[in-house]
Amino acid sequence: MGSAENSSKGSKGSKGVExxxxxxxxxxxxxxxxxxxELPAGSSHLESELAEKLGMSRTPVREAALILETLGxxxxxxxxxxxxRPITPGDMNEIYLIVSELxxxxxxxxxxxxxxxxxxxxxxxxxxxxDLALEHDxxxxxxxxxxxxxxxxxxxxxxxxxxxxxxxxxNQVKRIRNYTLHLRPSPVQSNEDHCKLLKxxxxxxxxxxxxxxxxxxxRARILLVALLEKYKFN
Amino acid sequence: MGSAENSSKGSKGSKGVExxxxxxxxxxxxxxxxxxxELPAGSSHLESELAEKLGMSRTPVREAALILETLGxxxxxxxxxxxxRPITPGDMNEIYLIVSELxxxxxxxxxxxxxxxxxxxxxxxxxxxxDLALEHDxxxxxxxxxxxxxxxxxxxxxxxxxxxxxxxxxNQVKRIRNYTLHLRPSPVQSNEDHCKLLKxxxxxxxxxxxxxxxxxxxRARILLVALLEKYKFN
DNA sequence: AAATTTTTTAATGCATACGTAATTTTTAGG
DNA sequence: CCTAAAAATTACGTATGCATTAAAAAATTT
Numbered sequence: 093m094g095s096a097e098n099s100s101k102g103s104k105g106s107k108g109v110e111x112x113x114x115x116x117x118x119x120x121x122x123x124x125x126x127x128x129x130e131l132p133a134g135s136s137h138l139e140s141e142l143a144e145k146l147g148m149s150r151t152p153v154r155e156a157a158l159i160l161e162t163l164g165x166x167x168x169x170x171x172x173x174x175x176x177r178p179i180t181p182g183d184m185n186e187i188y189l190i191v192s193e194l195x196x197x198x199x200x201x202x203x204x205x206x207x208x209x210x211x212x213x214x215x216x217x218x219x220x221x222x223d224l225a226l227e228h229d230x231x232x233x234x235x236x237x238x239x240x241x242x243x244x245x246x247x248x249x250x251x252x253x254x255x256x257x258x259x260x261x262x263n264q265v266k267r268i269r270n271y272t273l274h275l276r277p278s279p280v281q282s283n284e285d286h287c288k289l290l291k292x293x294x295x296x297x298x299x300x301x302x303x304x305x306x307x308x309x310x311r312a313r314i315l316l317v318a319l320l321e322k323y324k325f326n
Numbered sequence: 327m328g329s330a331e332n333s334s335k336g337s338k339g340s341k342g343v344e345x346x347x348x349x350x351x352x353x354x355x356x357x358x359x360x361x362x363x364e365l366p367a368g369s370s371h372l373e374s375e376l377a378e379k380l381g382m383s384r385t386p387v388r389e390a391a392l393i394l395e396t397l398g399x400x401x402x403x404x405x406x407x408x409x410x411r412p413i414t415p416g417d418m419n420e421i422y423l424i425v426s427e428l429x430x431x432x433x434x435x436x437x438x439x440x441x442x443x444x445x446x447x448x449x450x451x452x453x454x455x456x457d458l459a460l461e462h463d464x465x466x467x468x469x470x471x472x473x474x475x476x477x478x479x480x481x482x483x484x485x486x487x488x489x490x491x492x493x494x495x496x497n498q499v500k501r502i503r504n505y506t507l508h509l510r511p512s513p514v515q516s517n518e519d520h521c522k523l524l525k526x527x528x529x530x531x532x533x534x535x536x537x538x539x540x541x542x543x544x545r546a547r548i549l550l551v552a553l554l555e556k557y558k559f560n
Numbered sequence: 561a562a563a564t565t566t567t568t569t570a571a572t573g574c575a576t577a578c579g580t581a582a583t584t585t586t587t588a589g590g
Numbered sequence: 591c592c593t594a595a596a597a598a599t600t601a602c603g604t605a606t607g608c609a610t611t612a613a614a615a616a617a618t619t620t
Contacts, residue, residue, distance in 0.1 A: 113573065115392075138601065149575045150602090155392055158349075162396040164487075171582055171601055186487050189435075193427045201423075253398075253420050257491075345581095347603065372571070383605045384572090405571055405612055 114148045118156035121146055126165055126176050127266045133326045136173035164264050178326035179268055181317050187261050188313035194258050195242070196306035198249035203293045203301040205250060212290060215244045219286050226283060231273050238279075241286060245305075248293070265316075268326075272319045281311070348382045352390035355380055360399055360410050361500045367560045370407035398498050412560035413502055415551050421495050422547035428492050429476070430540035432483035437527045437535040439484060446524060449478045453520050460517060465507050472513075475520060479539075482527070499550075502560075506553050515545070 122142065125131045143153045157174045160166050167175045179187075209216075221237035242262075246255040285308040292301040356376065359365045377387045391408045394400050401409045413421075443450075455471035476496075480489040519542040526535035554560075 115573080140601075151574055151576090154602090155389060158389055159392055159396050162393050170603085173601085183487075186485050189431060189485075190428070190487060190491070193431050194424070197423060197427050251420050251423070253417075253424060257424070349603080374571075385604055385606090388573090404573085407571085 114146075114152035115155045118142075118146055118148065118152045119159055122153075122156055122160055123165060123263065126160075127263060129267055129270070131176050133176050133178040133267065136169070136175045138173045142174065163260050177264075179265060179320075180326065181320045184265060184268065184320050185313060185317045187265055188309060188316065191258055191261050192306050192309035192313060194254050195245065195309055196302045198246050198251065198254050198258070199289060199293065199305040200298045200302035201251060201254075202245060202248040203296050203298040205248070206296055207248060207293060209294070211248065212294060215241055215248065215290055218244060219283065219290065222279075222283050222286065226278065226280065229278075234279060235269070235273055238282070245289075268316070268320060271323075271325050272316060275319055275323070276315060282308070348380075348386035349389045352376075352380055352382065352386045353393055356387075356390055356394055357399060357497065360394075361497060363501055363504070365410050367410050367412040367501065370403070370409045372407045376408065397494050411498075413499060413554075414560065415554045418499060418502065418554050419547060419551045421499055422543060422550065425492055425495050426540050426543035426547060428488050429479065429543055430536045432480050432485065432488050432492070433523060433527065433539040434532045434536035435485060435488075436479060436482040437530050437532040439482070440530055441482060441527060443528070445482065446528060449475055449482065449524055452478060453517065453524065456513075456517050456520065460512065460514065463512075468513060469503075469507055472516070479523075502550070502554060505557075505559050506550060509553055509557070510549060516542070 122131070131137065139150045139153050139157070142157075143150045146153065157166065157168050161168050164177065166177050169175055218237045218241035222234050222241070225231075225234035225237055242258075243255075246258055249255070285304060289301055289304045289308070292304055356365075365371065373384045373387050373391070376391075377384045380387065391400065391402050395402050398411065400411050403409055452471045452475035456468050456475070459465075459468035459471055476492075477489075480492055483489070519538060523535055523538045523542070526538055
């Protein structure tokens with residue numbers, strides 16, 4: 093579900109900084125609090141609490157909560173507060189199944205667009221960064237570059253809708269990914285996949301691009317679901 | 327995207343009818359007005375107008391608008407009102423690409439669940455209804471049964487998330503589908519596809535189920551996009 | 561007449577008020 | 591001590607009020 097406007101209104105106009113509505117601030121801030129686990133999964137918070145915390149009235153907090161509920165990040169449970177939606181292993185599996193498909197489709201679309209090396213420069217840079225991070229065994233750096241790569245892939249697909257959708261689902265699992273970052277085996281395979289994918293896109297081999305990426309994500313799915321079941325973060 | 331709560335709260339509890347919030351009424355009603363084309367694509371409506379029309383204050387209308395914007399049905403354009411989002415041929419193509427993937431995945435998941443004839447009874451009934459409707463050349467009846475079939479397929483996949491997502495996107499294009507219903511060729515091929523799909527699910531052939539359905543939807547995509555380009559409904 | 565400035569209008573964003581109903585606490589009874 | 595009824599609390603749903611500021615209209619200047 094993606095909206096055309098909600099996730100990130102432009103921040104600066106020609107002169108001065110654009111004014112951000114309280115509702116938008118609430119959306120961004122509550123999202124951040126959830127992703128960075130400052131509001132733990134399953135925890136509940138009254139509208140008035142969050143309003144006070146964010147220094148605004150209940151109205152924009154309510155509006156933000158309704159939007160974030162629609163985006164799957166929380167549940168609004170009248171008189172029990174706004175509850176951070178936990179991710180079960182089953183949820184994780186479902187989300188990754190969906191993301192695998194959508195990113196696979198994105199890879200296919202990107203390959204069909206006959207992109208040249210210039211178009212793929214950012215993606216290539218992200219791959220290089222990941223290699224570098226791997227050498228230094230720096231997981232955070234690797235994860236940052238990985239995120240750039242996946243975001244870039246979605247941009248290259250040319251489909252705004254797919255990009256929004258995947259972003260929405262990624263937000264739902266980002267919290268867990270932070271936990272598992274250091275529990276996963278070294279992502280050497282990942283880097284190989286990325287290289288192969290980029291090559292397939294470069295030679296406009298849509299079927300291969302798609303297959304490689306779907307498979308790439310499915311491996312991640314199985315791995316993460318297993319970790320989630322083992323360590324039970326939520 | 328999909329929320330766990332927004333689209334349809336249960337309507338009746340053990341005693342009496344459950345009270346529906348004004349916000350929920352606004353969501354349902356505005357959605358209906360858009361899908362049934364009573365609010366034409368591209369038209370704008372002030373919060374106060376809709377509030378009056380629905381017999382409530384601006385507050386619940388605002389909340390509904392934000393949710394429906396997140397669900398992709400409209401745009402909130404401050405001081406220009408709430409605008410019904412038009413569907414361009416490009417949008418249609420994108421939406422059908424996404425739905426093809428997701429329903430294909432749903433078909434695969436359904437096939438993997440080893441369902442028996444009893445589980446598939448509703449789907450089979452829908453197919454029979456479609457055949458009947460075809461014989462009488464009744465398009466509306468056919469469309470209704472087709473909708474039942476697709477909804478049932480999603481239910482059989484066991485994935486709440488996929489079901490919600492597809493429903494969201496279907497809502498975005500339902501308006502167009504109504505227009506084109508009588509412009510399309512007789513959906514004989516469709517019925518064959520449905521039969522083949524159900525058989526594949528019955529024998530738990532996940533790959534086949536998936537391929538059949540994705541292909542089925544892709545044919546519909548090409549057809550509808552062509553119609554949309556030809557007749558320019560929006 | 562076109563362009564620019566000033567004035568007017570009014571839609572929105574947000575805070576606030578308040579009735580209602582759900583929840584919690586208290587009290588009474590077993 | 592446990593259960594059930596009564597009372598108190600309070601979170602929410604919704605309406606309303608109002609300052610802000612974008613848009614429209616009017617007035618003024620080129």
